[in-house]
Amino acid sequence: MSNPDEEAVALPDGPTANGPTKDDGVVMPPDVRQSRFGFLGTAIKQRRYEQKRKKLANKGYVEWRLIDSQFPRPKFIKPKAKGGGMLEYEHDGETYLFPRNAMIPSAQTGMWTVFHKKGQADPINLREPVRHSIEADTLTQYLEKRVTTSPPGLLSRLDINPKDLVMYGMMAIVAFALIQGMI
Known part of the structure; x- marks a missing residue:
């Protein structure tokens, strides 16, 4: 005590x-x-x-x-x-x-x-930020620009989102069905 x-x-x-x-x-x-x-x-x-x-x-x-x-x-x-x-x-x-x-x-x-x-003689200094911490915007930039583990494919070269690819595919199927129904 x-x-x-x-x-x-x-x-x-x-x-x-x-x-x-x-x-x-x-x-x-x-x-x-x-x-x-x-x-x-x-x-x-x-x-x-x-x-x-x-x-x-x-x-x-x-x-x-x-x-x-x-x-x-x-x-x-x-x-x-x-x-x-x-x-x-x-x-x-x-x-x-x-x-x-x-x-x-x-x-x-x-x-x-x-x-x-507990066990540390120096107090936590609340007036000055810790210099070893990463700022939030720097971390966001890092996470957006980090290297991916998957190799680049066709979609990354064409700059097409997989969600957009599915939508275009469904539109192509509907268009193909309409064209077949006309003939």
């Missing part, structure tokens, strides 16, 4: 009795299905939840998502600078880095949000 000197916070409205604990740092939105006062109760719970998130954002916490094999639940953590010039956080014996250029602000609270893959 986390080091005791680092803080991870769960908001009080979030975890259930058998769900994540405060030590896990899991942030869960309020359960809107169990409101006693209907819409008003749900609105009040949501408002309190958002206020607590803003308060944590002002205290220097970041919203952290650790991607494993499922969609990660957000955690509020407070990474610390340990003299290396970059914020760090240790989780399950692994150190994760939090460079400013890889953080994006949350739309609701403005809190910095960071995504890490």
Whole structure:
């Protein structure tokens, strides 16, 4: 788990009795299905939840998502600078880095949000696209211009579509039947 000197916070409205604990740092939105006062109760719970998130954002916490094999639940953590010039956080014996250029602000609270893959110290940089990915239009051009495995035939030299060839063949048969009926 986390080091005791680092803080991870769960908001009080979030975890259930058998769900994540405060030590896990899991942030869960309020359960809107169990409101006693209907819409008003749900609105009040949501408002309190958002206020607590803003308060944590002002205290220097970041919203952290650790991607494993499922969609990660957000955690509020407070990474610390340990003299290396970059914020760090240790989780399950692994150190994760939090460079400013890889953080994006949350739309609701403005809190910095960071995504890490499990076991990788560097975060997923959401500000810059991955340079090794293929753009969609380049892929379309590649797929249209790739080499085919079948040798060119008569239809490819005449530039006739097989669908058109069937239509012309049917028209020829009908024309031939009409000519035979006239004679």
